[in-house]
Amino acid sequence: MGQWSRIDDFHPEQVLFDAGEAWPKSKTDQLLNDTDVVPAPEETPTPTPKTTDLGQRAGYVRVSSADQNLARQREAIGAVDREFVDELSARARAQRPGLEECIAYLRNHDELIVASIDRLARSLVDLRTIIDQITAKGASVRFIKEGLVFSATDQDPRATLMLGILGSFAEFERSIIRERQAEGIALAKKAGKFTGRKKALSPAQIKQARDRIDAGESKTAVAQDLGVGRATLYRYLMTDNKR
Structure with missing residues (x-):
């Protein structure tokens, strides 16, 4: 049975590379020192938020x-x-x-x-x-x-x-509705069932409006108090004058 040969220790400086250059001790020390240093991670630049001109x-x-x-x-x-x-x-x-x-x-x-x-x-x-x-x-x-x-x-x-196209159809639909309403009113009048739309102002309100206007109040203020427009107030006053 074979036996192991004697092992001799040798210094790294005695190791020769292919070119015949020995490994200097200074490089060994540098290698040992470098392994103790942990390189700092590279900092990732923080992206700058993009500004957008978005409306509401x-x-x-x-x-x-x-x-x-x-x-x-x-x-x-x-x-x-x-x-x-x-x-x-x-x-x-x-x-x-x-x-x-x-x-x-x-x-x-x-x-x-x-x-x-x-x-x-x-x-x-x-x-x-x-x-x-x-x-x-x-x-x-x-x-x-x-x-x-x-x-x-x-x-x-x-x-x-x-x-x-849509706008034209919408106008056409409204005109058809108005035409049907007019036909319905005409038939109701013929049958004596149409009483008309409720009047915006009663006779008492017309008299009240006339008295206030004769007292110096403006027609605009009187119309606002009665909840009607100026044109509506004028129309009722003119109609009342013709009676």
Whole structure:
């Protein structure tokens, strides 16, 4: 059985590389010292947040009568930064303070959300005018029900065409409704069942208004107190004079 040979210790400086160069002790010491040093991890630069010029989401809701509920429109529109409301039927833009305030409020990059086209305008001409006013300010209009978006930077000809078609159908539908109402009133009158719309002012109120005006009060103040417009008050006063 073979035996192990004697093992002799030798210094690293006696080790020769292929080129015949000995390993100096200074390199051994440096290697031992370097293993005790843990290199610091490289710092990852913190990303700078990008600033975006995003506008606000505004919502416009309108009901045709005071007893209607706004909840359905608000649910369709969703969360907004600012809401504008008109709660009474109005044929003229001057009688819609919520809409006027909304248009004045909108700024560049803002978006106006409306549940449907018929909540924003009552005619195609009015609708086109409102949209042009909003887009001219750099804002956009989104109609939830119709799925249409109008903005100054993104003019989709299909959306413009659809706007005209929908607006025309809306006007046509209203004209049909008015025509049917007129036919119904005519038939009711012929049958002696039509009593007409309830008068805005009673004879006692007309007399009260005339007395106040004769006493020096302005017609505007009197009309406001009676809850009617100036034109309505004038009409009743003129009709009363002819009797």
